[in-house]
Amino acid sequence: MNLTRRGAIALAFGAGAATMLPLRTWAATNNAEELIAAFTGGAATTEGGVTIGAPEIAENGNTVPVDVSAEGATAILIVAAGNPNAGVAEITFGPLAARSAAATRVRLAGTQDLVAVARMADGSYARASRNVKVTIGGCGG
Amino acid sequence: MISRRDFLQASVAAAALLGGGGWTRLMAQQGLTEAQLLDFETTGNVTIIHVTDIHAQLKPLWFREPEINLGVGMAAGKPPHVTGADFLKMFDLKPGTPEAYALTHVDFIELGKAYGRMGGLDRVATIVKAIRAARPEALLLDGGDTWTGSYVSEATKGQDMVDVMNLLAPDAMTAHWEFTLGRERVDELISALPFPFLGANIFDSEWDEPAYEPYKMFERGGVKIAVIGQAFPYMPIANPGWMFPGLSFGVREERVAELVAEVRGEGAELVVLLSHNGFDVDRKLAGQVEGIDVILTGHTHDALPEPVLVGNTMLIASGSNGKFVTRLDLDVREGAVKGFRHRLIPVFSDVIAPDPEMAALIDETRAPHEARLREVIGRTDSLLYRRGNFNGTWDDLICNALIEEREADLAFSPGFRWGPSLMPGDEITREDIHNATAMSYPAAYRVEMTGETIHTILEDVADNLFNPDPYYQQGGDMVRVGGMGYSIDVAKPMGARITDMTHLATGEAIDPARTYVVAGWASVNEGTEGPPIWEVVESHIARKGVVSVDPNKSVRVTGA
Numbered sequence: 001m002n003l004t005r006r007g008a009i010a011l012a013f014g015a016g017a018a019t020m021l022p023l024r025t026w027a028a029t030n031n032a033e034e035l036i037a038a039f040t041g042g043a044a045t046t047e048g049g050v051t052i053g054a055p056e057i058a059e060n061g062n063t064v065p066v067d068v069s070a071e072g073a074t075a076i077l078i079v080a081a082g083n084p085n086a087g088v089a090e091i092t093f094g095p096l097a098a099r100s101a102a103a104t105r106v107r108l109a110g111t112q113d114l115v116a117v118a119r120m121a122d123g124s125y126a127r128a129s130r131n132v133k134v135t136i137g138g139c140g141g
Numbered sequence: 142m143i144s145r146r147d148f149l150q151a152s153v154a155a156a157a158l159l160g161g162g163g164w165t166r167l168m169a170q171q172g173l174t175e176a177q178l179l180d181f182e183t184t185g186n187v188t189i190i191h192v193t194d195i196h197a198q199l200k201p202l203w204f205r206e207p208e209i210n211l212g213v214g215m216a217a218g219k220p221p222h223v224t225g226a227d228f229l230k231m232f233d234l235k236p237g238t239p240e241a242y243a244l245t246h247v248d249f250i251e252l253g254k255a256y257g258r259m260g261g262l263d264r265v266a267t268i269v270k271a272i273r274a275a276r277p278e279a280l281l282l283d284g285g286d287t288w289t290g291s292y293v294s295e296a297t298k299g300q301d302m303v304d305v306m307n308l309l310a311p312d313a314m315t316a317h318w319e320f321t322l323g324r325e326r327v328d329e330l331i332s333a334l335p336f337p338f339l340g341a342n343i344f345d346s347e348w349d350e351p352a353y354e355p356y357k358m359f360e361r362g363g364v365k366i367a368v369i370g371q372a373f374p375y376m377p378i379a380n381p382g383w384m385f386p387g388l389s390f391g392v393r394e395e396r397v398a399e400l401v402a403e404v405r406g407e408g409a410e411l412v413v414l415l416s417h418n419g420f421d422v423d424r425k426l427a428g429q430v431e432g433i434d435v436i437l438t439g440h441t442h443d444a445l446p447e448p449v450l451v452g453n454t455m456l457i458a459s460g461s462n463g464k465f466v467t468r469l470d471l472d473v474r475e476g477a478v479k480g481f482r483h484r485l486i487p488v489f490s491d492v493i494a495p496d497p498e499m500a501a502l503i504d505e506t507r508a509p510h511e512a513r514l515r516e517v518i519g520r521t522d523s524l525l526y527r528r529g530n531f532n533g534t535w536d537d538l539i540c541n542a543l544i545e546e547r548e549a550d551l552a553f554s555p556g557f558r559w560g561p562s563l564m565p566g567d568e569i570t571r572e573d574i575h576n577a578t579a580m581s582y583p584a585a586y587r588v589e590m591t592g593e594t595i596h597t598i599l600e601d602v603a604d605n606l607f608n609p610d611p612y613y614q615q616g617g618d619m620v621r622v623g624g625m626g627y628s629i630d631v632a633k634p635m636g637a638r639i640t641d642m643t644h645l646a647t648g649e650a651i652d653p654a655r656t657y658v659v660a661g662w663a664s665v666n667e668g669t670e671g672p673p674i675w676e677v678v679e680s681h682i683a684r685k686g687v688v689s690v691d692p693n694k695s696v697r698v699t700g701a
Contacts, residue, residue, distance in 0.1 A: 056612040140669035
């Protein structure tokens with residue numbers, strides 16, 4: 001069998017997330033906080049008012065479902081705090097939007113926090129995060 | 142979460158309310174009789190019978206409970222993370238008694254001689270019939286991990302278990318390993334089931350829609366009962382996702398909360414979660430979601446002689462492998478549980494008479510395979526067991542077989558919690574080997590890995606067991622490693638738990654940059670190549686004749 005290190009991990013206990021490199025952390029060097037600062041213009045964020053949903057453990061790190069909602073928000077920024085490039089999505093809601101909510105899928109390089117920041121109608125900002133584990137898996141039983 | 146003292150008071154209060162009795166006093170008596178094991182003062186207006194994690198074990202067996210079962214975070218030091226002498230003390234049980242034998246590893250070999258094998262689905266049938274005689278409307282619920290785990294269940298792709306369980310006639314079931322038969326086969330078997338297959342947390346991953354029936358409403362004893370099914374949440378992560386494409390699982394706590402509200406809205410007076418989450422996940426869930434009266438736990442194979450109470454939710458742990466049957470009587474009035482009586486009935490196979498109808502069906506399903514099942518491959522000088530966080534002699538034997546038969550430096554054996562024990566001096570039959578290995582992805586692979594990769598794998602698996610948040614745990618135990626020792630500090634974060642990895646053959650530290658030949662089995666990857674693990678183990682045992690497995694002292698545990 002011809003195997004790379006990556007393939008060997010996946011073979012032994014792999015969930016099949018082929019790009020996954022567990023334990024490697026990009027957080028120190030990625031641009032999550034810069035993106036958030038650009039979105040908020042440097043304004044402070046508060047907890048509460050925005051929710052972010054995602055599985056606790058990703059079934060496939062290449063396509064992780066994530067949903068965000070914040071009642072009355074005019075825009076929501078989603079960043080992946082542990083990806084090489086943190087940007088996921090910036091969603092704006094017009095006055096005719098029934099709900100300020102959205103769902104998408106994101107590729108995660110490893111276990112990390114997903115962060116949602118909502119811009120409220122009054123110009124304030126709310127922030128929430130959710131830890132998503134990307135695992136080799138394979139030993140539950 | 143209530144304290145231990147509150148818990149005891151709650152139990153005592155309930156017992157006083159309902160007239161005393163219970164496990165300890167009855168079982169402390171010397172001679173066991175079937176009447177004693179079945180004795181139960183019918184209480185209230187609802188009876189629930191719970192079986193779970195039978196793992197296709199139809200015949201009486203030895204099953205040694207874990208010596209090491211560490212809890213972390215909010216679960217530290219709480220049941221089920223209490224073992225041995227501490228367990229006996231916590232539940233006021235005396236060493237040497239039948240209940241000590243059934244519930245702990247203490248003096249297992251000696252007590253096994255006195256009290257014999259446990260389980261056997263024909264004995265379970267006797268118990269279920271007796272309960273139904275006392276309460277004809279009793280609800281029988283199967284927590285899953287029922288259809289796989291034996292030679293015959295693999296040979297018939299679960300049909301033997303479906304036939305046998307249909308005779309037992311549960312009112313509902315949920316699932317985990319069932320899906321490793323393949324989605325098509327599961328759907329085929331479900332379509333012929335005379336009872337509902339429930340999985341509220343199973344979704345179609347493309348459309349994000351429920352893929353299976355989430356709950357079933359029953360009316361029993363004049364009480365409207367909702368049973369919500371919760372399948373194993375980490376199915377595509379812990380087991381091969383390619384075998385059940387298009388399905389997504391997860392704890393889905395919000396979904397459970399929505400369904401509880403929905404069934405209450407439909408008039409449910411009693412809400413039961415038939416769960417394969419694992420005990421710690423259920424304990425957290427019970428604290429997060431209001432309105433669940435009873436969680437019938439599964440997956441983690443815990444057997445507890447009393448319910449654990451979290452707020453107003455009662456958690457029931459009914460063991461595994463047919464070793465126990467739980468009977469829970471409830472007094473439900475005005476939409477609330479006013480009282481209960483609970484008993485974890487130990488299935489002592491020499492005491493409880495087999496139900497003749499079930500015994501005949503079991504023999505019939507085994508008949509075409511009986512000669513192969515009974516063939517003696519070798520004998521063991523040592524107690525062979527699996528259950529425990531770090532190592533078991535069965536897995537040490539499997540790892541030895543992988544290293545020797547596959548010419549590897551190191552071996553991996555997954556931390557499964559199923560697989561019965563064998564006593565010293567027992568013959569090892571082909572059936573015994575399959576009881577420890579039967580599954581639908583058995584290829585024994587042989588690959589090269591660097592020391593760094595091996596460390597990464599151990600850290601990853603350790604976090605699936607020791608992450609302080611139960612929602613990030615997958616259940617199962619630590620991967621067993623052959624040919625290598627290591628230290629683990631379970632209190633450390635992921636990436637920092639595993640140290641001192643040592644190649645036992647040379648006594649040298651595992652070199653992160655060096656490549657080692659690793660043999661293992663049960664890879665979740667599609668297209669894994671190698672002979673089935675049971676062939677590797679069988680040829681090893683046949684070659685040895687008699688196997689001896691020394692106690693494994695190569696894993697050093699701290700932080701608990």
